[in-house]
Amino acid sequence: MFCYYLIMNEEISNIRVRFAPSPTGPLHIGGVRTALYNFLFARKHKGTFILRIEDTDQKRFVPGAEKYILDALNWCGLTPDEGPDMGGEKGPYRQSERKEIYLSFAQQLLESEHAYYAFDTPEELDEMRNKMKASGVLSPTYNSITRSSMQNSLTLGMDEARKRIDSGDSYVIRIKMPRNQEIKFNDKIRGWVSVNTNHIDDKVIYKSDGMPTYHLANVVDDYLMEITHVIRGEEWLPSAPLHVFLYQCFGWSSKMPVFSHLPLILKPDGNGKLSKRDGDRLGFPVFPLNWRASDQNEIFSGYKEQGFYPEAFVNMLAFLGWNPGTEQEIFSLSDLISEFSLDRVGKSGSKYDYEKTKWFNQQHLRLKSDSEIFETITELDNSIVEKFSREYILQVISLVKERAIFDLDILKEGSCFLFNEINFDDSAVNKKWNPAFIPHLKSLSDKLFAINEFAEKNIERVFHDYLQQHNLGLGKIMPMLRIATTGRLAGPSMFRSLEIMGKEKMLNRITEAIDTIKNG
RNA sequence: GGUCCCUUCGUCUAAUGGUUAGGACAUCAGGUUUUCAUCCUGAAAAUAGGGGUUCGAUCCCCCUAGGGACUACCA
Numbered sequence: 001m002f003c004y005y006l007i008m009n010e011e012i013s014n015i016r017v018r019f020a021p022s023p024t025g026p027l028h029i030g031g032v033r034t035a036l037y038n039f040l041f042a043r044k045h046k047g048t049f050i051l052r053i054e055d056t057d058q059k060r061f062v063p064g065a066e067k068y069i070l071d072a073l074n075w076c077g078l079t080p081d082e083g084p085d086m087g088g089e090k091g092p093y094r095q096s097e098r099k100e101i102y103l104s105f106a107q108q109l110l111e112s113e114h115a116y117y118a119f120d121t122p123e124e125l126d127e128m129r130n131k132m133k134a135s136g137v138l139s140p141t142y143n144s145i146t147r148s149s150m151q152n153s154l155t156l157g158m159d160e161a162r163k164r165i166d167s168g169d170s171y172v173i174r175i176k177m178p179r180n181q182e183i184k185f186n187d188k189i190r191g192w193v194s195v196n197t198n199h200i201d202d203k204v205i206y207k208s209d210g211m212p213t214y215h216l217a218n219v220v221d222d223y224l225m226e227i228t229h230v231i232r233g234e235e236w237l238p239s240a241p242l243h244v245f246l247y248q249c250f251g252w253s254s255k256m257p258v259f260s261h262l263p264l265i266l267k268p269d270g271n272g273k274l275s276k277r278d279g280d281r282l283g284f285p286v287f288p289l290n291w292r293a294s295d296q297n298e299i300f301s302g303y304k305e306q307g308f309y310p311e312a313f314v315n316m317l318a319f320l321g322w323n324p325g326t327e328q329e330i331f332s333l334s335d336l337i338s339e340f341s342l343d344r345v346g347k348s349g350s351k352y353d354y355e356k357t358k359w360f361n362q363q364h365l366r367l368k369s370d371s372e373i374f375e376t377i378t379e380l381d382n383s384i385v386e387k388f389s390r391e392y393i394l395q396v397i398s399l400v401k402e403r404a405i406f407d408l409d410i411l412k413e414g415s416c417f418l419f420n421e422i423n424f425d426d427s428a429v430n431k432k433w434n435p436a437f438i439p440h441l442k443s444l445s446d447k448l449f450a451i452n453e454f455a456e457k458n459i460e461r462v463f464h465d466y467l468q469q470h471n472l473g474l475g476k477i478m479p480m481l482r483i484a485t486t487g488r489l490a491g492p493s494m495f496r497s498l499e500i501m502g503k504e505k506m507l508n509r510i511t512e513a514i515d516t517i518k519n520g
Numbered sequence: 521g522g523u524c525c526c527u528u529c530g531u532c533u534a535a536u537g538g539u540u541a542g543g544a545c546a547u548c549a550g551g552u553u554u555u556c557a558u559c560c561u562g563a564a565a566a567u568a569g570g571g572g573u574u575c576g577a578u579c580c581c582c583c584u585a586g587g588g589a590c591u592a593c594c595a
Binding site: 021022218275348401479482 | 521523524525526527531532533534542543544545546548553554555556557558559561575587588589590592593594595
């Protein structure tokens with residue numbers, strides 16, 4: 001009985017998903033969302049979340065990109081179960097380290113006549129395409145028609161092809177797409193998708209540099225790594241039929257993963273896929289973490305450095321294309337895990353909304369306790385703990401919390417409490433500082449200073465009594481009191497502010513304000 | 521151009537044949553507040569168009585329009 005219970009409890013499903021970025025640059029929010037959905041799906045079903053680095057294109061390799069990917073994933077809390085750094089049974093997890101594997105699979109396709117050698121140079125390919133365009137073909141491709149007039153093992157014969165290979169000619173291996181065949185697959189998000197092979201070209205699956213292309217590597221690795229569900233961006237939808245065909249060629253149809261093609265994240269203005277440059281153009285980050293390209297000084301800003309909480313960032317991302325079907329919008333990562341379902345992922349692209357992202361951060365900030373915020377703001381500025389007690393800082397946090405979207409706002413909004421020097425805001429002074437009322441401000445401050453128990457309620461009472469006695473309007477003296485004690489015209493409750501700051505500081509600041517503003 | 525995918529308020533979306541088409545962000549108005557912010561209340565705001573199927577279509581089918589992705593020895 002005990003054993004049975006244990007087994008039930010530790011049972012893990014065999015669901016395996018992978019996030020497969022290529023290290024050609026920093027991961028942008030679309031990529032992070034893909035990783036998130038994979039992660040959520042894996043966790044929800046007690047499956048395995050795998051990171052696989054698709055670095056088959058050596059020309060586009062960017063140093064630091066892989067580390068960035070892992071750092072970004074970790075910051076979001078999306079740590080892979082298997083991957084290049086954490087290992088796993090189905091490794092290695094970098095395609096460049098799996099190089100030898102692919103050739104034998106390409107050869108398998110050659111032997112079954114699903115693929116062939118091709119010797120056409122890039123120049124010859126260009127020429128072919130140009131010629132065809134000139135003769136009215138709108139989208140020339142290397143396909144079942146054109147391959148018969150190109151240099152390949154189909155036209156040359158296998159013996160001749162081998163000779164050329166042996167003599168050192170460079171070659172690629174292309175898939176031999178059959179004529180007029182429907183390829184269908186059932187996408188979890190889109191339903192049945194069907195394409196005729198006449199519209200698919202003879203894609204290169206093995207490059208002349210000895211590396212596979214994405215298509216081959218991806219299918220082979222998904223098979224070898226026993227991936228059960230492929231969750232990726234919609235940009236892969238057009239090549240999915242090729243991948244399905246590859247499974248068929250290998251005889252792996254029964255092991256074919258379930259495909260889910262995610263809708264794209266679109267630019268907030270106009271249309272099109274959100275891209276690298278949109279962020280700085282429109283004033284928001286498109287990357288999770290700051291990224292500096294090694295060859296240039298340009299820095300692309302990241303959500304982390306802008307002060308976003310990873311949980312808010314992840315919450316926002318989850319809602320770009322998915323919703324729980326209830327009216328709840330604020331979710332922690334573990335809430336998302338229990339609620340997530342591919343069935344509730346939409347089909348259409350979503351425009352990114354930075355305002356709503358900030359709102360998510362504000363909501364998550366409010367969920368945090370004052371002492372959690374204490375931890376983060378003292379990380380931001382350690383000097384405050386040297387100057388003030390924890391108790392005092394906690395009071396300031398609770399006072400200004402509702403005014404903040406980011407942790408940094410707490411520091412800004414609370415600056416008059418947390419830093420000894422205050423700056424008098426010029427426009428506030430110009431607007432409301434009336435020297436004629438300085439005598440009143442002075443005697444009011446004496447009255448306030450004389451309060452025994454310097455607490456909000458008492459301060460308020462004394463303040464109002466003073467106004468009444470001298471027949472003064474609130475609008476005359478209150479703004480001056482606020483400017484003198486906080487430097488600004490806007491802020492949280494005046495009386496509570498004074499209580500927290502204490503009567504000594506209040507008096508000093510009023511005196512100082514009267515001096516400096518008069519003289520300034 | 522071709523292939524494939526998509527189409528509900530400005531934006532993210534709910535409602536899978538019967539709802540006054542719901543919520544959130546943003547916007548606007550009122551209230552609370554010394555102020556700004558918060559908060560509360562309210563307003564404005566959508567089924568792309570046209571045909572079917574049906575007693576009844578946001579929902580199913582077709583066409584049109586619009587948008588997007590892909591169209592490399594890139595992923």
